[in-house]
Amino acid sequence: xxxxxDVSKRYDRAGAAWAVQHVDATIGDGELVALVGESGSGKTTxxxxxxxxxxxDRGEIRVAxxxxxxxxxxxxxxxxxxxxxxxxxxxxxxxxxxxxxVPKLLGWSGRDIAARVDExxxxxxxxxxxxxxxxxxxxxxxxxxxxGVARALAARPRVLLLDEPxxxxxxxxxxxxxxxxxxxxxxxxxxxVLVTHDMVEALTLADRVxxxxxxxxxxxxxxxxxxxxxxxxxxxxxxxxxxxxxxQLRALAEGVRDG
Amino acid sequence: xxxxDSGTGLGKLVEGAAPLLASHLxxxxxxxxxxxxxxxPLAVVLARRPRLAGPVLTIAGAxxxxxxxxxxxxxxxxLAATGGLGVGLSSFGFAPAAIALTLYALxxxxxxxxxxxxxxxxxxxxxxxxMGMTSGQVLRRVELPLAARVIAAGIxxxxxxTVGAATLATPIGQPCLGNYIFAGLQTxxxxxxxxxxxxxxxxALILDAILAAAERAVSRRPRGRVAIPGGALAALAVLVIxxxxxxxxxADAPATARAPRPPAAVPGEAARxxxxxxxxxxxTEQYILAEVLRARLAQRGLPVDVVESLGSNVVxxxxxxxxxxxxxxxxxxxxxTQLARDRGAPSWQILSEVEGYVASQHLRSLGPLGFQNAYAxxxxxxxxxxxxxxxLGDLARHAGALxxxxxxxxxxRREWTxxxxxxxxxxxxxxxxxxALLYEAIARGEVDxxxxxxxxxxxxxxxxxxxxxxxxxxxxxxxxxxxxxRVVDDPRVVCALAPLRGALPVELVRRANLQVDREHxxxxxxxxxxxxxxxxxxxxxxxxxxxxAIE
Numbered sequence: 001x002x003x004x005x006d007v008s009k010r011y012d013r014a015g016a017a018w019a020v021q022h023v024d025a026t027i028g029d030g031e032l033v034a035l036v037g038e039s040g041s042g043k044t045t046x047x048x049x050x051x052x053x054x055x056x057d058r059g060e061i062r063v064a065x066x067x068x069x070x071x072x073x074x075x076x077x078x079x080x081x082x083x084x085x086x087x088x089x090x091x092x093x094x095x096x097x098x099x100x101x102v103p104k105l106l107g108w109s110g111r112d113i114a115a116r117v118d119e120x121x122x123x124x125x126x127x128x129x130x131x132x133x134x135x136x137x138x139x140x141x142x143x144x145x146x147x148g149v150a151r152a153l154a155a156r157p158r159v160l161l162l163d164e165p166x167x168x169x170x171x172x173x174x175x176x177x178x179x180x181x182x183x184x185x186x187x188x189x190x191x192x193v194l195v196t197h198d199m200v201e202a203l204t205l206a207d208r209v210x211x212x213x214x215x216x217x218x219x220x221x222x223x224x225x226x227x228x229x230x231x232x233x234x235x236x237x238x239x240x241x242x243x244x245x246x247x248q249l250r251a252l253a254e255g256v257r258d259g
Numbered sequence: 260x261x262x263x264d265s266g267t268g269l270g271k272l273v274e275g276a277a278p279l280l281a282s283h284l285x286x287x288x289x290x291x292x293x294x295x296x297x298x299x300p301l302a303v304v305l306a307r308r309p310r311l312a313g314p315v316l317t318i319a320g321a322x323x324x325x326x327x328x329x330x331x332x333x334x335x336x337x338l339a340a341t342g343g344l345g346v347g348l349s350s351f352g353f354a355p356a357a358i359a360l361t362l363y364a365l366x367x368x369x370x371x372x373x374x375x376x377x378x379x380x381x382x383x384x385x386x387x388x389x390m391g392m393t394s395g396q397v398l399r400r401v402e403l404p405l406a407a408r409v410i411a412a413g414i415x416x417x418x419x420x421t422v423g424a425a426t427l428a429t430p431i432g433q434p435c436l437g438n439y440i441f442a443g444l445q446t447x448x449x450x451x452x453x454x455x456x457x458x459x460x461x462x463a464l465i466l467d468a469i470l471a472a473a474e475r476a477v478s479r480r481p482r483g484r485v486a487i488p489g490g491a492l493a494a495l496a497v498l499v500i501x502x503x504x505x506x507x508x509x510a511d512a513p514a515t516a517r518a519p520r521p522p523a524a525v526p527g528e529a530a531r532x533x534x535x536x537x538x539x540x541x542x543t544e545q546y547i548l549a550e551v552l553r554a555r556l557a558q559r560g561l562p563v564d565v566v567e568s569l570g571s572n573v574v575x576x577x578x579x580x581x582x583x584x585x586x587x588x589x590x591x592x593x594x595x596t597q598l599a600r601d602r603g604a605p606s607w608q609i610l611s612e613v614e615g616y617v618a619s620q621h622l623r624s625l626g627p628l629g630f631q632n633a634y635a636x637x638x639x640x641x642x643x644x645x646x647x648x649x650x651l652g653d654l655a656r657h658a659g660a661l662x663x664x665x666x667x668x669x670x671x672r673r674e675w676t677x678x679x680x681x682x683x684x685x686x687x688x689x690x691x692x693x694x695a696l697l698y699e700a701i702a703r704g705e706v707d708x709x710x711x712x713x714x715x716x717x718x719x720x721x722x723x724x725x726x727x728x729x730x731x732x733x734x735x736x737x738x739x740x741x742x743x744x745r746v747v748d749d750p751r752v753v754c755a756l757a758p759l760r761g762a763l764p765v766e767l768v769r770r771a772n773l774q775v776d777r778e779h780x781x782x783x784x785x786x787x788x789x790x791x792x793x794x795x796x797x798x799x800x801x802x803x804x805x806x807x808a809i810e
Contacts (some may be wrong), residue, residue: 053389074391078390084382086382088382088387089386090401092404092405101392105391105392105396151390152390
C-alpha cells in the first residue's frame, strides 16, 4: 500500500510555484493507479517522490506503512520497480546484464540471477536464447520497453512505478505492451502507479485514475465513475475530449459504410 | 677522429640513446600516471559541480599556453623557493620535470573526462539511480564506462604531448632524449639530433598505439580484455627501463666498467660522494669543458656523471643545492646574474668579487682556467671594411640601418642594456637564433652583426671582426671551475681539478671548439685533444689508480 498524506513540493524555494500541492491519495495493495494530467501537472514529480528520486517538502509518503523519509533511499529503490520512457537501459550492458542489475546490486548468486533473467525474458515475451546477449541498440523500441519492465521486476519488488512507459512507441506496439502490462499486473498483483498523459490508456488500464492539474489533484475515481461524474470543469473537458474522439471515429466509420 | 655518420658512430649513438630512452619513458609515464590520478577524480568532482568546471578548465588551459620549456624551467625556482613543495623534493632533475609535465598533461585529461562525463545521458543516470545504485555505483557502473572512450582519447592526447614535451627536461637536469636533441643541435651532429628526435617520435607512436588498443578494448563489447594492451604497456616499460640499458652496457659502460675503483675510503671520508656530478650548459665549449673535468676526475679514479644542456640559471642553482658537484662558469655571467651588476669593471675586480660571492654561498672557485669567453659583437669583415667599423661606437652610428642576430639570452641580459646605454646602440632589426645557427646566419648575410663569444673558434673561421669596447660596457668572462657543497673540501676533487687553473689558453680552447663546431668531432675527442695540448702541472701526488686511468 502507498499512502500520500498532504504531500507538497516546490522546486523554486523563493517563488510560490508549487509543483505538487496538498496531495492526499491511497493506493491499495495490488491496485493499478494511473496518474494523468498535462505536462507540468506534477504527476512525474509525485511519482519520483515515492522512490525518493525527489524528496517532498511537506507531507508524508508511506510505502507498506513505513515513511519513505525514514528509509535509506538506495535500499528503498531496490525494493521498488521503476520504468521510464525509452526504458533507460544501460547502453553498454547486454540485455541479460541490464535485467540482472538490481539482483546483482542485492548480491544474489550467479545461478539465481541467470535463472531469474531467463524467467523474466520469457514473461515479457522475448526468448532468452535470442535476446540475452543483445545490446539495447540492437532492439526495437517495444523490445527495449519490455526489457525495461523485466528489469524493474527482477528483484521481485512490492511496488512498480512506471513513468510514461509507452509514450514513445508506435500505436500498435503501444497497444500490445499495454495488454502485456495488464496481464503481468493480473499475474503478479503488484501495487502499480502508472504516469501517463494518455487519458484512454489511463481509463483502460487502471483500477483508479488520479487526475492532476497545476500540481493539484482534481479527482480520484474509478474509470467508469470518472466518465459518469467528472468532479470539475477540467476533468469534464478531459473526459469530453475522449468522448469526442470516439464520436468522430464512429462518424468516420459510418460515413465510410454509407458511402 | 670518429665520423658520427659512419656505421659504428651511428651504432654507438643508438646504444647511448638506450639509457636516455629509459629515463625519458620513466619520466613520461610517471607524469602521465600522476596526471591521470589527479585528473580523473578532479573531473568527477567537476562533473558533479559544473559551476567549478569553467574556472578549473580555464586554469588548466592557461597552464597549457605556457611554452613547455618555460614551464619546466619555472618549476626549478618554484621548487627551490618552496623547499621542494614542503616535502623536500629536489629542485633539479626529475621532480621539477615530472611536476611540469604533469601540469601539462592535466588539461587534455581533465577536459575530455569532464566532457565525457557530462555527455552521459541524464535519463540513463536517472534510471540507474532509480534502480537503486549508490552514487559511487552510478559512477563506476554507468558514467565511467559510458565516458570511457572520450576519457581514453584525452589520455592518448596527453601521452603524445608528454612524450614530446619530456624532451625539454634536459635543461633542468633530467636526462632524457632531449639530451641528444640539445647536444645534437648545439654541436651540429645531425645524426645525434635525428636519433633523439626519431626515438622520441617512435616512443610517442608506440605509446599511442598501445593506448589506442586499450581504448578499443574498453569500448568493445562484450568488454574486451584490457590485459593485452596493459601487458604490452608493461612489457614496453620493462624493455626500455631494464633491457635496453643492459644490452647497451657492454659497449657503453666502459666509463664505469673500465674506470678504476675509487680509492678505499679513509676514515672520516665516509660521507664523500662516490660519483661526481659534473654540469654543462647548452653550448659546445661547455660540453668540451665538462668532458675535460670528467677526464681529470677519472684519472683520479672518480667516476663521473655529466649532466649536460642545462639552462644557465638552472646550473648555478643546482650547484648551490648540491645537485651538481662541479661545472665551469664565467665571472661576468655570475657578475650580472647573481650579483646583479649592470656595468662592466676591470677583470680582476669582477673575478675577486665573484669569487667572494661564490665563497659566501658555501661554494668554491678553483680560480680562472686561463681564457675568457666574453660576450662581444662581431660583424663580417666586408661590413667592417665598407663602413669603417672598429669599435662599438662606430657601429652605433650605422646600427639603424643594420640588423643584429643574438642568442636566446643576449637581448634580455644586462650586458645588452649596458652596451645600448653606453654607445646609444639601436639596431634597425633584431632577431634571436639558436647559437648553433648564429654564425651561418651572419655568413649568409641574414643579419649584419651577431652576439658572439670571444673563445668561439668560428669567429676566425668565418672571418668575422670583433668590435672593440672602449667604454668597457661588457664585463670580462673568465672561465672558472666551481665546486658544489658536497665536494668543496674533497681533496680528491681539488687535486684533480685545481691544476687546470691557468692551463687553458684561449687559442687552445678556440681550436677545441672549432673541432666540434666545424669538424663535428665528439666533445670527448676535443676534450682529450685539449688536455693533451695544455700544459698541466700536477699539484698532488698521483693517485695509486692514476696510471690505469690514462689512455
